[in-house]
Amino acid sequence: xxxxxxxxxxxxxxxxxxxxxxxxxxxxxxxxxxxxxxxxxxxxxxxxxxxxxxxxxxxxxxxxxxxxxxxxxxxxxxxxxxxxxxxxxxxxxxxxxxxxxxxxxxxxxxxxxxxxxxxxxxxxxxxxxxxxxxxxxxxxxxxxxxxxxxxxxxxxxxxxxxxxxxxxxxxxxxxxxxxxxxxxxxxxxxxxxxxxxxxxxxxxxxxxxxxxxxxxxxxxxxxxxxxxxxxxxxxxxxxxxxxxxxxxxxxxxxxxxxxxxxxxxxxxxxxxxxxxxxxxxxxxxxxxxxxxxxxxxxxxxxxxxxxxxxxxxxxxxxxxxxxxxxxxxxxxxxxxxxxxxxxxxxxxxxxxxxxxxxxxxxxxxxxxxxxxxxxxxxxxxxxxxxxxxxxxxxxxxxxxxxxxxxxxxxxxxxxxxxxxxxxxxxxxxxxxxxxxxxxxxxxxxxxxxxxxxxxxxxxxxxxxxxxxxxxxxxxxxxxx
Amino acid sequence: xxxxxxxxxxxxxxxxxxxxxxxxxxxxxxxxxxxxxxxxxxxxxxxxxxxxxxxxxxxxxxxxxxxxxxxxxxxxxxxxxxxxxxxxxxxxxxxxxxxxxxxxxxxxxxxxxxxxxxxxxxxxxxxxxxxxxxxx
Numbered sequence: 105x106x107x108x109x110x111x112x113x114x115x116x117x118x119x120x121x122x123x124x125x126x127x128x129x130x131x132x133x134x135x136x137x138x139x140x141x142x143x144x145x146x147x148x149x150x151x152x153x154x155x156x157x158x159x160x161x162x163x164x165x166x167x168x169x170x171x172x173x174x175x176x177x178x179x180x181x182x183x184x185x186x187x188x189x190x191x192x193x194x195x196x197x198x199x200x201x202x203x204x205x206x207x208x209x210x211x212x213x214x215x216x217x218x219x220x221x222x223x224x225x226x227x228x229x230x231x232x233x234x235x236x237x238x239x240x241x242x243x244x245x246x247x248x249x250x251x252x253x254x255x256x257x258x259x260x261x262x263x264x265x266x267x268x269x270x271x272x273x274x275x276x277x278x279x280x281x282x283x284x285x286x287x288x289x290x291x292x293x294x295x296x297x298x299x300x301x302x303x304x305x306x307x308x309x310x311x312x313x314x315x316x317x318x319x320x321x322x323x324x325x326x327x328x329x330x331x332x333x334x335x336x337x338x339x340x341x342x343x344x345x346x347x348x349x350x351x352x353x354x355x356x357x358x359x360x361x362x363x364x365x366x367x368x369x370x371x372x373x374x375x376x377x378x379x380x381x382x383x384x385x386x387x388x389x390x391x392x393x394x395x396x397x398x399x400x401x402x403x404x405x406x407x408x409x410x411x412x413x414x415x416x417x418x419x420x421x422x423x424x425x426x427x428x429x430x431x432x433x434x435x436x437x438x439x440x441x442x443x444x445x446x447x448x449x450x451x452x453x454x455x456x457x458x459x460x461x462x463x464x465x466x467x468x469x470x471x472x473x474x475x476x477x478x479x480x481x482x483x484x485x486x487x488x489x490x491x492x493x494x495x496x497x498x499x500x501x502x503x504x505x506x507x508x509x510x511x512x513x514x515x516x517x518x519x520x521x522x523x524x525x526x527x528x529x530x531x532x533x534x535x536x537x538x539x540x541x542x543x544x545x546x547x548x549x550x551x552x553x554x555x556x557x558x559x560x561x562x563x564x565x566x567x568x569x570x571x572x573x574x575x576x577x578x579x580x581x582x583x584x
Numbered sequence: 585x586x587x588x589x590x591x592x593x594x595x596x597x598x599x600x601x602x603x604x605x606x607x608x609x610x611x612x613x614x615x616x617x618x619x620x621x622x623x624x625x626x627x628x629x630x631x632x633x634x635x636x637x638x639x640x641x642x643x644x645x646x647x648x649x650x651x652x653x654x655x656x657x658x659x660x661x662x663x664x665x666x667x668x669x670x671x672x673x674x675x676x677x678x679x680x681x682x683x684x685x686x687x688x689x690x691x692x693x694x695x696x697x698x699x700x701x702x703x704x705x706x707x708x709x710x711x712x713x714x715x716x717x718x719x720x
Contacts (some may be wrong), residue, residue, distance in 0.1 A: 174593055308693065
């Protein structure tokens with residue numbers, strides 16, 4: 105972290121960096137973190153990036169940083185920024201290259217005791233059935249016309265075309281498709297990258313993890329989500345693949361071109377933005393919604409292949425239901441009270457999860473009495489969490505909470521002196537089977553590369569942004 | 585010709601070149617060496633690749649994004665680049681490589697995109713150097 109940043113502790117879980125007009129900041133930065141996490145956060149450029157976000161025109165409230173924040177490019181990862189819908193800006197970099205990267209949690213009718221004897225068979229089957237897509241294409245063959253329908257209908261297209269069950273789409277954020285998608289605003293290059301990659305996991309931090317429910321912290325919410333202790337669940341982490349990456353690349357270039365026209369100057373060109381109301385801003389939002397729908401279709405297809413793998417190993421009685429699907433890279437039109445006034449905002453969540461509380465109309469009817477499920481993956485050797493959205497998120501963080509453990513070490517640093525075979529064996533000894541298409545996939549995502557997910561969860565739980573529901577332990581991991 | 589740079593979540597590289605055209609060629613090789621095993625790629629065919637920009641920095645981002653599109657969109661793996669024209673606003677090059685084939689080409693990391701994060705083009709001891717971070 106560069107010297108000269110003034111940080112004040114608000115309480116045990118909140119810190120403030122007051123607005124510094126000299127740096128062009130229009131508002132404060134508020135960081136949700138414990139003292140220990142704050143010490144780690146200070147080590148990289150993430151706070152400076154959160155301060156840069158505070159310079160964006162039309163920012164409402166504070167530039168927010170979640171406890172899993174780490175250095176990104178332009179925006180920090182784990183950042184939330186709400187822009188006034190009338191006179192604010194939209195930033196493609198503020199959504200990220202992986203538009204609607206997100207997680208879905210699937211519950212099974214099996215217990216850990218039933219799965220463990222066949223775990224190796226199951227993991228091998230899932231590894232065969234769910235391609236990561238690094239080298240070749242996926243199993244779904246569609247043409248440009250069908251792709252346009254996928255971009256309009258998201259998860260619903262998959263269900264309609266046999267890649268899912270009727271109930272699935274209703275249990276994804278926004279019903280698995282954002283309104284306002286404009287396939288015409290998506291370049292032919294983005295479509296070309298997307299078509300062969302539909303139904304593939306991707307690499308990097310994307311994964312599919314077979315887990316079991318280790319602890320229940322909130323009985324009522326767990327009951328609503330259909331989870332009990334010892335049950336096997338599957339967490340899928342993927343996004344919009346090459347299609348979303350190209351949409352972001354195209355529009356960052358476009359925004360860099362038009363910024364002078366709108367008299368916008370920024371401390372970092374990766375933050376490139378334009379007014380929401382400008383034609384370029386509207387075009388980006390149409391393309392972003394289309395890419396988000398591609399991502400929901402992608403995660404739906406992966407879940408369909410997963411169902412097939414479970415049936416092959418455990419027979420027809422093994423049933424898989426979607427608990428929920430949340431995105432953590434997105435910009436959404438939402439309404440919040442800021443400074444005593446209700447305002448229409450475009451909430452940029454870059455590595456942050458929506459966390460609506462009980463009673464919110466956008467939470468599926470089955471869960472509305474407890475709140476929206478939130479999934480926070482840890483690293484492949486530790487744990488993941490199910491949370492439920494709380495009122496504090498509506499008051500303080502534009503209905504948002506953290507999205508993961510947050511990386512601590514670079515890919516090269518964590519790999520140093522390690523052998524993939526040995527590390528795989530170590531995880532296996534701890535009861536976790538790992539399959540990866542690439543050697544680097546395992547080494548670069550080792551547990552020590554990440555912050556302690558439990559510490560991150562303590563912060564958001566105690567700050568009242570979301571409540572703990574359940575802790576999940578990994579059994580089998582598929583990595584790109 | 586290039587070295588890997590660390591980033592908490594992603595990855596970067598520092599490329600070198602005696603001249604700016606060499607720098608741009610080496611930057612493309614650096615990026616593709618993160619995505620695949622370059623030694624597996626045979627220079628079976630030649631392809632003409634070009635890009636435009638507003639200055640050398642944006643040209644570098646757009647050039648690398650173009651090469652990435654060839655790799656991930658057109659599914660052509662490239663291993664050698666000969667830059668034939670370079671101005672601050674445009675680049676033209678001939679690249680050699682072949683159609684990607686999962687049987688023969690080992691994949692490494694999936695490169696999502698080229699970022700502006702701490703992007704740098706500067707004079708080096710003997711020629712030029714560029715620093716680029718990739719989203720992976």
